Amino acid sequence: MAVASAESSTELAPAPGLRELFFGMLQVALSAFGGGLSAWSQRIVVEQRRWMTNEQFLTGLTVARLFPGPNQINMAVYIGAQFRGLRGALVALAGMLLVPFTLLMALGVAYFWLHEIPSVNRVLAGVVAAAAGMALSMGFKILDEYWRDPVALLLAAGVFVAMVFFHVRLIPVVLITGPLAMAWYWPRQHTKP
């Protein structure tokens, strides 16, 4: 039935248009209401809609993680830009964010109306303690990658001390340590096989 393609058995669908990009990303956002945004976007974009091969998707994740911006949002931008350039990126972004963001704004309005009610405030005092635990775990989650690299640990410790004890702001920290770290990690010829 399908036109024979010399490639592989998993045939890609034709490149999505702007409407398809919007609704595809909307589907990702709605499916991920219980969590697992990354897994859902892979399932829908690669397996269901066949816009990309798994390999292309993983390349996208690499790019999304490397560049500034939230990873999942960057991933939506990557998918959109891949097919329809800047307009595709903006449309994919809108599809992914519109529903959850509008919901969050509604929750925010409700919060500012209600948060001074004593019982609401008491429950929130508990919830924030758990949320703070999530924030605390973020550093530990990536610590394993750096255990064997003393320079990396030293850099991280320097950044930590500067921010926590000397209250140095983020932008000067990145602008000063960034070039130093890049110089140290610059790929050298003899380290390559």
Added chain:
Amino acid sequence: MSTILLAAACTAPTRLTDLGNLLRVLWEFLSLSLFSLGGGNTLLAEYHHLAVNQFCWLTDAQFADLYALAEAAPGPSSMLVGLLGLGAAWKEGVGWGLLSGYGAEIAILLPSTLLMVVACLSWRKLEHSPWRIAFERGMGPITLGILFAVGIKIVRTADSTSAGSLSVPGVIVSVIVCVLMLRTKISPLWFMAFAGVLGGLGIINR
């Protein structure tokens, strides 16, 4: 006691018009966008500084509440910026608040999105460039240090009493949740729900 608290209360640097405040919000988030390394959580301490210390949009407790709300709600937790924008203009009414909220989210995402589009279209050239390799390897450790600093900042903000000292039950719960986040795959929503019950019972308070 109350006089001390009043003296320590945040005072905004200058009074701005409603429109001026909106432009201030947009500018602050636009200029932070390209510094969101490692997925955006690295900006949390900076958000706290802006919202609580520099511009007095929110109190410590409100900042912690909004952080928890963004974590609990469906969708990327980086949408917190929208809530901060909402808080920044809340005194001016719901309309300005929503405008500021949507504006703040667009502002934080626009520069990084444009850069991402460029990166995506020129990835083949970038992929093997030494700049790319050095950037990727070099930013990792910096992100690590920032994330630990952010964790401490959020714990201090969330687990503090109204008198300004650390809440011991709060810190204990935070540490337990941190360990469970690392050791188990339980959804964090359960931790927040359970801790919410502890709060309701008055075991964790502020």
